[in-house]
Amino acid sequence: MADSVTSLSAVETIDVTPAEKPRQLFLEVVYDWITTVDHKKIGLMYIAYSLIFLVVGGIEAIIMRIQLAVPHNTFVSPEVFNRMFTLHGTTMVFFVGMPILFGFGNYLVPLMIGARDMAFPRLNAFSFWISALGGILLYYSFVGGVGLYGAGSAPDVGWFAYAPLTAKVFSPGHSTDYWTISILLSGIGSIGTALNIVATVLCMRCPGMKLNRMPLLSWLYLVTSSMVFIAISPLTAAQIMLLLDRYVGSHFFDTQAGGSAVLWMHFFWIFGHPEVYILVLPAFAFANEIIPVFSRKAVFGYPAMVAASVGIGFISMSVWAHHMFAVGMGAGANVFFVFSTMIISVPTGIKIFNWLATIWGGKIRFASPMLFSVGFLFQFLIAGLTGIMLSVAPFDWQLTGSYFVVAHFHYVLVGAILFMIFAAFYYWYPKVTGRMMSERLGKWHFWLMVIGFHMTFDFMHIPGLLGMPRRIYTYEPGRGWEIWNLLVSVGALIQAIATLIFIYNLVHSYYKGEKAGNDPWDAWTLEWSTASPPPAYNFATTPVVHSRRPLWDIKHPEDPDWNYE
Amino acid sequence: MAGMFIHSSSYLAQSSTSIFSPAGTPSRWIFTLSMFVLSITGLIFLVVAGLLTYALIRYRHRNLLTYNEPTQIYGSNQIELAWTVIPALIVVMLFLTSSRVILATQDAKKPADAVDVVVVGHQFWWEYRYPKLGIVTANELHVPVSDPAHPTPTYLEMSSADLDHSFWVPRLAGKMDLIPNRVNTMWIDPDTAGLYLGQCAQYCGVQHAKMLLRVYADTPKEFAAWVAQQQKPAVEDPAVAEGREVFLHNACVNCHTITGTMANGRFGPDLTHLASRDTIASGAVVNNAANLKQWIDNPDSFKPGALMPPMHLNDHDLNAITAYLTTLH
Numbered sequence: 001m002a003d004s005v006t007s008l009s010a011v012e013t014i015d016v017t018p019a020e021k022p023r024q025l026f027l028e029v030v031y032d033w034i035t036t037v038d039h040k041k042i043g044l045m046y047i048a049y050s051l052i053f054l055v056v057g058g059i060e061a062i063i064m065r066i067q068l069a070v071p072h073n074t075f076v077s078p079e080v081f082n083r084m085f086t087l088h089g090t091t092m093v094f095f096v097g098m099p100i101l102f103g104f105g106n107y108l109v110p111l112m113i114g115a116r117d118m119a120f121p122r123l124n125a126f127s128f129w130i131s132a133l134g135g136i137l138l139y140y141s142f143v144g145g146v147g148l149y150g151a152g153s154a155p156d157v158g159w160f161a162y163a164p165l166t167a168k169v170f171s172p173g174h175s176t177d178y179w180t181i182s183i184l185l186s187g188i189g190s191i192g193t194a195l196n197i198v199a200t201v202l203c204m205r206c207p208g209m210k211l212n213r214m215p216l217l218s219w220l221y222l223v224t225s226s227m228v229f230i231a232i233s234p235l236t237a238a239q240i241m242l243l244l245d246r247y248v249g250s251h252f253f254d255t256q257a258g259g260s261a262v263l264w265m266h267f268f269w270i271f272g273h274p275e276v277y278i279l280v281l282p283a284f285a286f287a288n289e290i291i292p293v294f295s296r297k298a299v300f301g302y303p304a305m306v307a308a309s310v311g312i313g314f315i316s317m318s319v320w321a322h323h324m325f326a327v328g329m330g331a332g333a334n335v336f337f338v339f340s341t342m343i344i345s346v347p348t349g350i351k352i353f354n355w356l357a358t359i360w361g362g363k364i365r366f367a368s369p370m371l372f373s374v375g376f377l378f379q380f381l382i383a384g385l386t387g388i389m390l391s392v393a394p395f396d397w398q399l400t401g402s403y404f405v406v407a408h409f410h411y412v413l414v415g416a417i418l419f420m421i422f423a424a425f426y427y428w429y430p431k432v433t434g435r436m437m438s439e440r441l442g443k444w445h446f447w448l449m450v451i452g453f454h455m456t457f458d459f460m461h462i463p464g465l466l467g468m469p470r471r472i473y474t475y476e477p478g479r480g481w482e483i484w485n486l487l488v489s490v491g492a493l494i495q496a497i498a499t500l501i502f503i504y505n506l507v508h509s510y511y512k513g514e515k516a517g518n519d520p521w522d523a524w525t526l527e528w529s530t531a532s533p534p535p536a537y538n539f540a541t542t543p544v545v546h547s548r549r550p551l552w553d554i555k556h557p558e559d560p561d562w563n564y565e
Numbered sequence: 566m567a568g569m570f571i572h573s574s575s576y577l578a579q580s581s582t583s584i585f586s587p588a589g590t591p592s593r594w595i596f597t598l599s600m601f602v603l604s605i606t607g608l609i610f611l612v613v614a615g616l617l618t619y620a621l622i623r624y625r626h627r628n629l630l631t632y633n634e635p636t637q638i639y640g641s642n643q644i645e646l647a648w649t650v651i652p653a654l655i656v657v658m659l660f661l662t663s664s665r666v667i668l669a670t671q672d673a674k675k676p677a678d679a680v681d682v683v684v685v686g687h688q689f690w691w692e693y694r695y696p697k698l699g700i701v702t703a704n705e706l707h708v709p710v711s712d713p714a715h716p717t718p719t720y721l722e723m724s725s726a727d728l729d730h731s732f733w734v735p736r737l738a739g740k741m742d743l744i745p746n747r748v749n750t751m752w753i754d755p756d757t758a759g760l761y762l763g764q765c766a767q768y769c770g771v772q773h774a775k776m777l778l779r780v781y782a783d784t785p786k787e788f789a790a791w792v793a794q795q796q797k798p799a800v801e802d803p804a805v806a807e808g809r810e811v812f813l814h815n816a817c818v819n820c821h822t823i824t825g826t827m828a829n830g831r832f833g834p835d836l837t838h839l840a841s842r843d844t845i846a847s848g849a850v851v852n853n854a855a856n857l858k859q860w861i862d863n864p865d866s867f868k869p870g871a872l873m874p875p876m877h878l879n880d881h882d883l884n885a886i887t888a889y890l891t892t893l894h
Binding site: 077078079082156158162163164165170255256258259260261262295296297298300301302303304326327328330331334335338339342343345346349350352353354356357359360361362363364365366374377378381382385386388389391392393394395396397398399400401402465466467468469470471472473474475476479480556559561564565 | 617621624638645649652660662727731742749765767775
């Protein structure tokens with residue numbers, strides 16, 4: 001094994017100083033970014049693009065929360081409110097969640113498996129630009145969506161756009177078409193990138209990196225990308241059917257002509273529920289990298305973690321109709337979907353327990369990435385438990401379509417996924433820019449976010465239990481909803497402030513941050529063996545690995561991991 | 566005037582819409598089940614969050630100077646098996662309890678004395694038809710209180726004229742969607758007389774927020790009186806003949822029905838006994854002369870986006886038509 005150690009050390013000692021860059025004109029820089037096929041630049045464009053949409057979607061949320069702060073408020077009209085929740089949901093899922101996770105995947109997967117780029121660099125660029133076009137089209141509807149005098153501009157059909165609200169007779173004008181086409185395009189982009197990640201993980205791993213030595217992040221991206229194929233296809237099919245209904249006169253979903261509204265629900269949710277896992281698995285991926293490094297211990301039960309992820313991937317394909325417990329399915333179907341939904345909590349539980357066991361006996365360093373990961377652990381636990389409540393179909397008959405559900409899925413999307421995305425920013429920012437993010441601002445960001453998050457989404461469960469349905473632009477006083485809605489709105493503002501601090505930190509640290517060096521966290525995966533920022537070719541010589549933690553082996557030649565795997 | 570006072574006070578006396586104050590069998594079953602689920606999940610939370618908190622405090626990194634890496638542990642099959650099997654057992658238990666309530670609710674036998682109501686969802690209002698009793702009304706559902714010794718549940722057969730809606734009166738039962746081209750059924754059996762509130766729980770367009778539900782659980786005597794009243798033909802008060810003429814000679818008749826007149830539209834609520842209802846605009850405002858007049862003049866002032874158009878009547882006609890409508894007891 002002595003020979004292998006030297007080959008690993010070679011990774012560390014080769015000259016990785018970036019070549020001196022000639023000064024570029026502004027237009028040259030722009031041209032460079034537009035035409036790039038470098039996975040790192042594409043990854044960063046994905047991330048920048050989603051951050052812009054995160055701010056836009058956040059502003060939409062704030063508009064809704066101002067409107068709902070007090071009963072019978074007239075801050076916005078019902079039409080505007082309906083557009084806001086449609087755009088908020090569509091934006092956050094399709095133009096923030098998906099692209100930001102693909103952005104991290106694009107940047108990190110090749111680096112972590114010791115590759116020089118993705119398998120298909122030009123497909124990668126195509127996928128990004130087609131997704132970007134989708135997002136731009138969605139917002140272009142404000143300008144081009146009217147189509148007919150008096151018809152609304154931006155889409156107002158809700159993010160799951162139940163039929164027959166999307167039929168021509170109920171949604172005249174073009175706003176629904178912009179919604180449909182923007183999702184179609186972003187779906188094509190997602191499938192392209194997913195294909196790319198699967199091919200990269202399966203074919204581009206460096207010598208010695210067998211599947212069972214891959215970093216868990218690569219495993220989770222493999223699972224999540226495979227799920228994208230299966231989940232996005234029915235969504236794309238449904239969008240095409242909807243366009244045919246609207247323009248060719250077919251009647252898939254047109255109930256006025258005998259079509260089926262329930263058919264749309266099935267199509268949408270067989271996309272929509274796996275989608276939740278498509279978004280949450282990358283968050284697990286970040287946790288799998290960050291929690292061990294900050295606990296200073298190898299991840300507990302690597303094979304079980306992989307098995308649980310693959311298990312979640314499979315089971316998540318069979319749970320979709322738990323969104324439809326109130327549409328009048330037969331008792332048999334309801335019972336089936338209760339079971340499939342509940343059973344997914346077993347592999348999910350394994351993950352939480354294994355993270356707990358990873359922390360157990362460690363030496364935990366509470367830097368910003370770990371703080372956000374700790375927030376994630378608690379919040380994901382609660383999100384899982386409210387998920388169990390919702391999987392109990394009779395309980396769901398009360399809770400579905402109420403603010404309880406809104407609180408539940410924001411616990412997953414914000415409390416788990418967004419918190420892990422923030423953790424990932426703090427963790428990999430030094431690698432991407434060569435500078436550390438400010439810890440002081442990071443702590444402000446974390447604590448304000450925790451306070452704002454809990455104020456908003458803890459209290460949001462309560463009006464749901466008290467009978468408040470979602471998607472109402474105003475509500476009646478006297479049902480005990482007022483105080484909770486006010487607190488929720490204040491919490492939303494605190495979260496907005498926290499996010500602004502984060503964005504300030506991103507920009508400020510780029511210029512003023514402390515120099516990071518190659519490996520600021522004393523971590524164990526391959527991306528920390530190259531320069532920060534990594535050169536265009538990632539690794540001067542292809543690394544060779546012998547265990548799941550190649551950098552641990554280098555740092556601890558007396559006790560390398562391969563003795564235990 | 567006294568009547569108006571009673572109407573407005575009963576409107577303002579909002580009853581709770583909490584799912585935790587059940588007043589009927591389906592909601593009570595759900596309440597019991599939810600308490601069971603809440604205690605199990607609460608227990609899981611305490612255990613896991615407790616262990617997490619302990620680990621975070623106990624294993625925080627204390628001393629930077631004498632730093633050495635902790636012992637590396639890669640996994641343990643026994644422990645991992647334990648935390649796979651125990652959650653699986655909890656899942657099986659929760660699954661069996663839920664299934665029991667699902668089957669009991671969905672496969673409940675319909676007693677002979679059940680009241681049948683056909684519910685049709687419309688963009689922003691509810692149509693109620695009692696086929697056996699020959700009654701058609703809107704927005705305020707009257708059902709008999711059900712005595713456990715002699716149950717008289719109400720079976721709702723639900724569909725929609727346009728979009729998806731959802732019937733949700735939390736104190737009586739869970740939700741059931743109203744979907745075009747499809748008939749769903751649910752049953753309610755309020756055990757105490759009174760007014761139960763709710764609202765549409767499936768987004769259905771601009772005024773989804775003001776598609777409110779009002780269920781009146783009447784004592785058997787009150788219910789019989791209400792039925793007798795609703796079965797009568799529309800009141801023809803000669804004092805408001807002018808208002809009736811205005812109504813019949815305007816577009817009102819295209820959308821509204823008043824039995825015994827030529828008005829037989831089906832697009833809007835049946836107005837035969839409009840004055841017997843506490844509210845107008847699907848529960849959005851109190852039913853009194855001033856509100857009625859404003860509603861006819863400009864529905865958007867109460868419910869922007871409602872499908873009723875402003876009638877553009879002059880003040881004289883507006884007063885006449887309002888006077889006529891207030892006599893339709």
